[in-house]
Amino acid sequence: MSPTEKTLHWAVDKWLAPTPAMPARVVRFCRTQMHRRCVCVEAARPGGLLSIFFFRHDDGSWNVFPPAQARPAMSAWRTA
Template sequence: MPVHLTEFSRTRRGGGRYLRVETSSGHGARVLFFFRYDDGNWCVFPPMTGYKARAADNEVKTRCR
């Protein structure tokens, strides 16, 4: 099953890199987005920045006490 890179660009907020890959079969099309993290890794979840990152960090610290 061939996979095609159909988009490579930057997010509107923060300018982070993302890419979109597609494949299709008799069951329909499938699309996945990958987001690049500051450490160079690519993940299907966008990196948290700004307020969300601080809130998540505070939540982890609270739960670990």
């Protein structure tokens, strides 16, 4: 695993800090239109349920923000 790669388990631990008394569970898997994966994880909190979506990036890491979309680009070549 590269230093920049973050597993889903790591991201859930960071954002939701589940414990045996307040576990986290995956409640939904989905794929976006661009075939990107996302997972909704919820955890019980004293104030109620907390749900967060995690998005899989091209480098294999999981983050709470979706990956940037590929945008059209223009280039020019000089010919000699």
